[in-house]
Amino acid sequence: MSLIARGLWISAVIAGTAATGGCILAAAGAGAGGAVYVGDRGVESVVAGPVDRVYEASRQAFKELGIAETKTSTEQDGGVEKRVLAGTITDRKVTASLRSQGTGTHVEVIVETSAVTWDKKFAKQVMEKVVALAK
Numbered sequence: 681m682s683l684i685a686r687g688l689w690i691s692a693v694i695a696g697t698a699a700t701g702g703c704i705l706a707a708a709g710a711g712a713g714g715a716v717y718v719g720d721r722g723v724e725s726v727v728a729g730p731v732d733r734v735y736e737a738s739r740q741a742f743k744e745l746g747i748a749e750t751k752t753s754t755e756q757d758g759g760v761e762k763r764v765l766a767g768t769i770t771d772r773k774v775t776a777s778l779r780s781q782g783t784g785t786h787v788e789v790i791v792e793t794s795a796v797t798w799d800k801k802f803a804k805q806v807m808e809k810v811v812a813l814a815k
Contacts, residue, residue, distance in 0.1 A: 716811075722790035722803040729814045731761045731778055734785040737813035738765050738776045741806055744813075747774050772799055774806060785814075 716725045727734050742749055747767040755762050765776045773792040778785050789806045791799040 716804060716807055718800055718804070719788075721792075721798045722788060722800060723807045724786065724788040725807055725811065726781055726784045727787050727811055727814050728784050730783075731763060731780050731785045734778055734787060734810065734814045735763050735765065738778065738787070738810050740813050741809035742767050742774070742776075745769070745806060745809060747806075772802065774803075776806065776810070 716723050727737075729737075739749070741747075742765065747769045749765065749767045751764070751766040753764045759780075761780045763778045765778075767774050771793060775790045775792075777788045777790075780786075787807065787810060789803040789810070791803040791806070793799050
């Protein structure tokens with residue numbers, strides 16, 4: 681693909697994703713789905729592995745990044761298992777929401793700095809740590 685064609689393709693992808701909810705591709709090769717997506721408030725990916733393993737990886741990621749756990753929850757919704765892990769670090773609230781998706785686990789990480797602002801860069805760090813620890 682030529683440089684011009686590649687630039688046009690990237691522009692089309694960004695325009696298309698902006699029009700469909702604002703998610704853009706942030707990094708390739710991260711999870712089972714192959715990408716970490718940056719949304720309006722945080723990041724999400726499909727991580728290879730069952731919810732139990734990804735949940736434990738999330739707890740370990742929180743610990744290694746200095747995030748103090750404040751809340752956990754688990755629920756079953758039909759055949760879908762859902763778990764939430766919440767914590768705090770300095771002036772930020774971190775939430776990792778997990779749900780089973782096929783043979784993997786859909787993970788969304790949101791880092792709130794206030795009711796209307798989010799730290800997507802730190803959310804991406806948390807996600808990358810979860811993905812690495814879930815392997």
